[in-house]
Amino acid sequence: MRLRRFLAVVVARNREFYRDRTSLGWNLLFPLFTVLIFAFIFGGGPADQYKVGVLAPGGDLAAARHPFLQTPYVRFLVVTDEAAGVGKVGRHQLDLLLDLRGTPRYWINEESANGRLAEQLLRGAVSADAPMPPREAVQGRVVRYVDWVLPGVIATNMMFSCLWGVGYVIVRYRKNGVLRRLQATPLGPFEFLAAQVASRLLVVAIVTTLVYVLTDLLMGFAMHGSHLVLALVFFAGAACLVSIGLLVSVRTRSEELADGLLNLLSWPMMIFSGAWFSLEGAHPLAQATAQLFPMTHLVAAARRVMLDGAGLADVAPELALLAGTTVILLAVAAKLFRWS
């Protein structure tokens, strides 16, 4: 690979991106507007129902027996990991956590109004002669919706930018003859593809940083982890998403087909990845499907870094998964690529 050729294509592609004002504006403003709109709609208002986590025997809610479980307007969610459940109570993501695996006990966050009210509902459900389960108080930082949704918004913006910015653009180049013109030069397929990937990763890095900083300035959000680890997570995610875009583009000749394929990939990823809403309590099949998408692991890792302060070792499984997927997809894309 000749660095001179690689850099020439990177520079030309970047120029094409930043001079296209509509594309640049969309990439910057879309995530910002999204965060603002969601913050406005869900901004800290009370939830319309209480969320109670249940540590059920064998992880099966149906096997649990307690009068509180019959309470209307309360959404009961199975929690399998006690520590994770307690953490969610601390962050106000669960109003109360009830352990029914042995002698009943429960956790609430004393700073949570919803937690206090959920506790009153529990008290009301327990009959007068039965003892109230022992209570354990949890402390933690409240997680606003904007804090929770921001990693998902950034990841969604990255997904659109990576898929369309590489996949759609290469198909457009193939259709209008740009690829044919480049094929007639000494530029090799690998040099061309590597330049497209590098150019888009650079664009994503700059746009994501701008969106991150602007969102923080405008409304502020929780960031309890390392920025370096977060950058690594986003980089691994972007590389994986770019490689998916590349794979879509390697043989496709029609922009309409490319658009359809990219939509076919992006919509399930957006819905099932947990970017916009939690899949807790969703059908097990939906949760299993979610694990197939790189976006799910990207969002989960970014959220853990930002909300839980997870370190490099904590997100290593997600990073390894994203990196491995990227290597495989890039190798397949390079093998299948056709100029015309």
Next chain:
Amino acid sequence: MDALLEARGLVKDYPGVRAVDGVSLAVPRGACFGLLGPNGAGKTTTLEMLEGITPPTAGEIRYKGRPLDRRYREEIGIQFQATALQEFQTTRESLDLFAQLYERNADLAHLIERCQLGTYLDRDTRKLSGGQRQRLLLAIALVNDPELVFLDEPTTGLDPQSRRNFWQLIDSVRRQGKTVLLTTHYMEEASQLCDTVAIVDGGRLIAQGAPAALVAEQFPGTLVRLPRAALPSGTALPDGAQARGETIELCTADAERTMHELLASGVPLGELQVSAPTLEDVFLALTGHGLRG
């Protein structure tokens, strides 16, 4: 003159169709070689194989006596008939981009001057006129100072002034000692620019030679044309005459005598056309007058 580029028995098959069927040709070093043919004749496919863009199904292509290899791309320049450049780039940036893709570069300042691009260097390439754009595409094809230049219908869509201007450019490229291989639908262009032309039809090479030699071979004399309606009824067609639609055409070695005979048979003088045969006449005679593609 030794051949810079040589093709032997080129065949290209696509599913259900043989686009090129055993084409052999040799492009002499320093020559301007024209590849002519009606639409769908296989000339673009032949050209793409010679450019190294499309692999032949069978046959052999040699450049400087050796098979095409990676170095070939460094030594040739191509101006495609239909191509797009990356958007949002100026003329200068497009030239720079392509210059950086090659090991060897022409003197860009000289190239810009020769292709008359100086006034448009900072203009977005999407805002160039047809002639300006073709000149930029030619400059891009020459950016690596190639020995062999492929020009695929370089003047299609240009107005007569731009076309003649482009001919001068091609001529200046030739004077630099470069070898040019061009395709065109304009027979006047081929006659003006090419030392040798090859006519392709139905995937086969049906004629090859210098334009003047092909004309002399096909039409050894002067062409006389008259409308069929101008021939008095009952008069037989003159010897050697051919009917082409509503026109009667005959090639004669003695134009004066033929004119006398036609006038004597009652054909009005004003209806007669006398002209020297051209490459276009050769082309039509060899490839037929039926509508293609």
